Amino acid sequence: METKAFLSTQTAVIGSLLIAPEICGELFAETRAEDLVTASYRSVYEAARELFVSGRPVDPLTVLDRLGGGAECRKLLTEIMDVTPSAANWREYARLLREQARLYRLQQLGAAMQRAQTLDEARTLVQQAQEEGSEQGRSNAVTVQDGLLDFLQRIAEPVRYMEFGIGGLDRRLFAALGDFIVIGGRPSAGKTLLSIQMADTLSKTYRVGYFSLETGRRKFFDRFFTQAVPLDFNDVKRHTLKEDDFGALAYQKKSLMARQLEMIPAGGYSAADIQAETLARRYQVIFVDYLQLVRSGGGDKTGNRTEEVGAVSRALHTLSQKHNVLVIALAQLSRGVKTRDGSEVAPTVSDLRESGQIEQDADAVLLLYRTDPKDPQSDRRIKVAKNKEGVVGAFDLAFNGKTQQLVERMAMPEAPARPFAGNVRPGDASPSTRQIALDETEQEEDAG
Numbered sequence: 001m002e003t004k005a006f007l008s009t010q011t012a013v014i015g016s017l018l019i020a021p022e023i024c025g026e027l028f029a030e031t032r033a034e035d036l037v038t039a040s041y042r043s044v045y046e047a048a049r050e051l052f053v054s055g056r057p058v059d060p061l062t063v064l065d066r067l068g069g070g071a072e073c074r075k076l077l078t079e080i081m082d083v084t085p086s087a088a089n090w091r092e093y094a095r096l097l098r099e100q101a102r103l104y105r106l107q108q109l110g111a112a113m114q115r116a117q118t119l120d121e122a123r124t125l126v127q128q129a130q131e132e133g134s135e136q137g138r139s140n141a142v143t144v145q146d147g148l149l150d151f152l153q154r155i156a157e158p159v160r161y162m163e164f165g166i167g168g169l170d171r172r173l174f175a176a177l178g179d180f181i182v183i184g185g186r187p188s189a190g191k192t193l194l195s196i197q198m199a200d201t202l203s204k205t206y207r208v209g210y211f212s213l214e215t216g217r218r219k220f221f222d223r224f225f226t227q228a229v230p231l232d233f234n235d236v237k238r239h240t241l242k243e244d245d246f247g248a249l250a251y252q253k254k255s256l257m258a259r260q261l262e263m264i265p266a267g268g269y270s271a272a273d274i275q276a277e278t279l280a281r282r283y284q285v286i287f288v289d290y291l292q293l294v295r296s297g298g299g300d301k302t303g304n305r306t307e308e309v310g311a312v313s314r315a316l317h318t319l320s321q322k323h324n325v326l327v328i329a330l331a332q333l334s335r336g337v338k339t340r341d342g343s344e345v346a347p348t349v350s351d352l353r354e355s356g357q358i359e360q361d362a363d364a365v366l367l368l369y370r371t372d373p374k375d376p377q378s379d380r381r382i383k384v385a386k387n388k389e390g391v392v393g394a395f396d397l398a399f400n401g402k403t404q405q406l407v408e409r410m411a412m413p414e415a416p417a418r419p420f421a422g423n424v425r426p427g428d429a430s431p432s433t434r435q436i437a438l439d440e441t442e443q444e445e446d447a448g
Contacts, residue, residue, distance in 0.1 A: 013036070109125050177285075178325070179364070209261075212263060217263055369381055
């Protein structure tokens with residue numbers, strides 16, 4: 001039989017969900033419907049989760065409607081909210097709920113064991129109890145047989161990886177939701193410019209959150225709209241757009257408004273803050289600009305920057321894997337090493353500032369740098385320095401400061417690592433620039 005304490009915990013969890021819908025993402029990630037053993041509470045939980053997954057608002061009225069309405073449902077929801085004073089301690093309520101649910105299930109298994117008629121039946125119940133009593137509460141082990149069945153089902157279906165709008169990356173990276181990608185570069189290398197361009201492309205398909213710990217919202221959107229339309233960045237900054245520019249903006253307005261992109265001014269954010277916002281806003285892809293500015297959180301500063309940055313890297317890596325989010329974090333590189341003639345040595349993954357943990361956590365590390373360190377207008381080179389599931393290598397991008405765009409330079413033909421598709425927006429590129437048309441049904445064309 002359910003104890004009063006268990007009923008109280010279930011009430012607290014459901015009440016928190018109803019009075020503070022913004023916690024839904026995290027709460028659903030930390031609990032399961034099976035943790036609510038009272039049928040009426042479990043129905044409320046499942047109705048709220050279905051609303052959340054479908055993208056609809058979660059509140060008492062929408063939950064009541066999802067449950068079919070009626071006086072009894074209305075009374076239940078009202079009573080739950082009346083006895084829940086606050087959602088501030090919902091994490092503790094969720095922890096207690098998980099523990100009590102596991103204890104309840106073990107008690108049920110114990111009672112069933114007493115009624116067992118055969119040794120085989122008792123052994124099965126003992127095995128279930130061992131799995132329930134483990135730290136995870138259930139076995140996550142996958143047999144070769146199950147793995148083979150899953151593999152055969154997946155391999156027969158078409159696959160589509162993340163597309164960033166830059167052919168050199170789209171050919172090399174088998175990027176997917178759940179990956180952790182790091183873009184490293186020295187100051188003014190163009191990390192933010194590149195990431196905004198990638199965020200624009202991804203936001204046409206995915207919900208994207210851009211956590212900016214350094215750039216304000218106005219400067220961010222100045223760059224965003226400059227490269228997306230495109231516009232003349234100098235005219236944007238001086239507020240001297242011409243009639244043709246406003247015409248281009250009007251023409252692009254519908255497309256721009258359809259972008260699923262949100263910019264979050266994140267100065268002072270901790271890794272836990274980023275996770276909470278990501279889950280609450282249901283982002284599928286997030287950018288963090290930049291990693292070394294994120295607080296490790298928890299008030300446990302040791303004064304050791306390497307450890308603090310390593311903790312942030314581990315937290316972002318866990319966020320990507322646990323919640324199936326593509327995390328793209330920008331990172332500063334250490335100062336360049338120069339040779340005797342004054343030229344700068346190309347960066348390597350060991351140049352990631354303050355933590356080797358970043359390299360260890362990342363599924364892919366991209367290093368962005370100028371081909372001529374002394375010339376701010378020089379081409380940029382992207383070096384795929386680490387790639388767990390693809391090839392490494394480097395390629396050049398033409399930098400167009402006027403339109404704040406990076407466009408891939410024409411290189412010697414190479415066998416693509418994989419087919420790719422996507423979009424390359426028009427830019428004011430030099431005659432030597434080749435814009436790779438990412439439509440699989442068309443031939444590549446030289447930009448004139």
